[in-house]
Amino acid sequence: MEQVKLYDTTLRDGMQGEGMSLSASEKARVVQALDKLGVQMIEAGFPSSNPKEVELFEQLAELRLEQATICAFGMTRRRDASAEDDPALATLVGSFAPVVTLVGKTWSLHLEKVTKVSREENLAMVADSIAFCRAQGKRVVYDAEHFFDGYRDDPGYALECLQAAAEAGAENLALCDTNGSSLPDQIAAATAAVAARLGERVELGIHVHDDAGCGVANSLAAVREGARTVQGTINGYGERCGNANLTSILPALQLKLGFEVVSAEQLASLTETVHFLDELCNVTQNPDAPYVGRNAFAHKGGMHVAGIEADARTFEHIDPALVGNQRNVLPSELSGKATIRDQAERAGLELDDAAAARAVERLKEREHRGYHYEAAPASFELLLRREAGTYQPLFRLESFRVVVEKHAGGEVTTEATIKVEVDGQRYFRAAEGNGPVNALDRALRAAIVDRYPHLADIELTNYKVRILDEAHGTGAVTRVLLDSADGEREWGTIGVSENIIEASWQALVDSLEYAFQPRPERLRA
Ligand SMILES: [Zn+2]
Numbered sequence: 001m002e003q004v005k006l007y008d009t010t011l012r013d014g015m016q017g018e019g020m021s022l023s024a025s026e027k028a029r030v031v032q033a034l035d036k037l038g039v040q041m042i043e044a045g046f047p048s049s050n051p052k053e054v055e056l057f058e059q060l061a062e063l064r065l066e067q068a069t070i071c072a073f074g075m076t077r078r079r080d081a082s083a084e085d086d087p088a089l090a091t092l093v094g095s096f097a098p099v100v101t102l103v104g105k106t107w108s109l110h111l112e113k114v115t116k117v118s119r120e121e122n123l124a125m126v127a128d129s130i131a132f133c134r135a136q137g138k139r140v141v142y143d144a145e146h147f148f149d150g151y152r153d154d155p156g157y158a159l160e161c162l163q164a165a166a167e168a169g170a171e172n173l174a175l176c177d178t179n180g181s182s183l184p185d186q187i188a189a190a191t192a193a194v195a196a197r198l199g200e201r202v203e204l205g206i207h208v209h210d211d212a213g214c215g216v217a218n219s220l221a222a223v224r225e226g227a228r229t230v231q232g233t234i235n236g237y238g239e240r241c242g243n244a245n246l247t248s249i250l251p252a253l254q255l256k257l258g259f260e261v262v263s264a265e266q267l268a269s270l271t272e273t274v275h276f277l278d279e280l281c282n283v284t285q286n287p288d289a290p291y292v293g294r295n296a297f298a299h300k301g302g303m304h305v306a307g308i309e310a311d312a313r314t315f316e317h318i319d320p321a322l323v324g325n326q327r328n329v330l331p332s333e334l335s336g337k338a339t340i341r342d343q344a345e346r347a348g349l350e351l352d353d354a355a356a357a358r359a360v361e362r363l364k365e366r367e368h369r370g371y372h373y374e375a376a377p378a379s380f381e382l383l384l385r386r387e388a389g390t391y392q393p394l395f396r397l398e399s400f401r402v403v404v405e406k407h408a409g410g411e412v413t414t415e416a417t418i419k420v421e422v423d424g425q426r427y428f429r430a431a432e433g434n435g436p437v438n439a440l441d442r443a444l445r446a447a448i449v450d451r452y453p454h455l456a457d458i459e460l461t462n463y464k465v466r467i468l469d470e471a472h473g474t475g476a477v478t479r480v481l482l483d484s485a486d487g488e489r490e491w492g493t494i495g496v497s498e499n500i501i502e503a504s505w506q507a508l509v510d511s512l513e514y515a516f517q518p519r520p521e522r523l524r525a
Pocket of ligand 1: 013178243
């Protein structure tokens with residue numbers, strides 16, 4: 001099988017993305033995770049003298065990696081100065097990284113408008129810089145910045161730049177769609193032209209951005225025309241619309257195009273690895289991400305579910321296990337009894353036929369009112385428990401009251417009072433909060449933690465409100481989704497009402513009651 005290598009630039013290009021920031025040791029953890037996944041080349045950034053970069057390169061030099069090669073990244077020499085006298089190039093060749101990746105210009109528009117360097121001087125800058133790094137014992141990857149724009153503008157000159165890089169000793173030419181402007185057929189045609197001219201001499205790489213939504217397609221198009229190294233970032237992190245998404249490119253290369261990229265075991269660790277990296281980078285997981293998203297193999301419709309049960313190929317493009325993901329059957333009014341029982345089983349509940357039929361009815365009626373259990377599996381489990389007869393209420397509500405007061409000075413205060421019965425004991429509690437839901441949460445917890453102290457550990461981590469339009473002729477309805485966590489697990493609950501406080505209350509009560517239910521096995525929340 002023919003090989004394609006992955007070149008990850010999460011630590012350099014990926015860090016340009018909004019809100020991305022990692023410490024040196026976090027970056028080292030990214031490198032280790034990528035190495036375990038089987039990524040062949042990892043770009044670590046410019047080894048400058050600022051303390052953070054020094055620390056990073058020191059840590060990377062110490063790592064024992066399975067097969068990944070670390071690449072240091074920098075620019076071709078400055079104009080009107082020799083490569084030997086260029087301090088940045090000296091820093092690059094001074095680093096431990098065996099590979100130096102140099103970025104240089106290939107588009108005459110940039111030479112005229114931005115760098116004001118002549119075409120000849122630019123060719124010399126490319127050739128000198130590469131030759132210098134080679135003479136210092138480094139392997140060199142040449143990133144041809146704006147190659148595809150340059151090729152469309154002036155193909156002769158763009159190819160000349162690449163030729164200069166190849167002749168100076170670069171082992172890999174990465175064709176860059178820096179602005180993300182190109183479409184797959186343009187990438188294919190230009191890559192084919194380069195392959196025809198230089199393909200025998202050097203390895204070709206592809207580095208694209210996702211500005212036109214074609215990052216993955218463009219990378220694959222270049223591979224079809226001869227590129228054998230694909231640059232990109234995990235989950236497509238990167239500035240603007242992001243870089244080419246290696247998370248999607250890897251399985252496409254291996255499972256659909258038949259290239260050998262990583263081992264089958266490494267591919268099966270993809271979902272876990274990218275979720276770990278999301279966490280490390282403090283990025284919310286995209287539930288709809290191809291291959292690795294929570295919904296990538298989720299099935300809702302009754303017919304889909306029946307099809308999947310007959311033969312998974314009917315509604316799944318690959319076996320989710322190949323990328324370490326799993327099938328997920330969502331509760332929905334379209335689900336039949338079989339799906340409901342499947343869900344119940346996962347929660348460790350037994351539902352007989354009559355109970356399953358009641359649960360289906362209840363689900364239909366609730367969805368009609370605006371409930372939506374896909375994002376609230378904990379509320380769904382409580383619904384099933386009610387039908388299974390194993391539901392245990394946490395308390396009995398007598399009443400609650402919430403008062404929001406605005407004072408002349410602009411100050412807003414909120415206070416809630418609640419009367420509940422917990423285990424035969426009546427509690428009356430009051431609490432202040434920064435809003436009505438917060439005050440209500442505090443008052444309720446104050447009433448029940450006496451009896452159930454561990455419920456104090458539950459944290460409400462996310463609170464989302466959506467106004468549903470007049471769907472069923474009843475006027476606007478509010479849907480509240482609440483995420484909770486106790487340090488071990490996370491779970492989602494829902495409330496729906498015309499009154500936002502009541503909707504919030506339902507989601508809040510479900511959250512606490514879910515944590516309180518005894519369960520042998522946990523529903524994936
Ligand atoms: Zn880039």
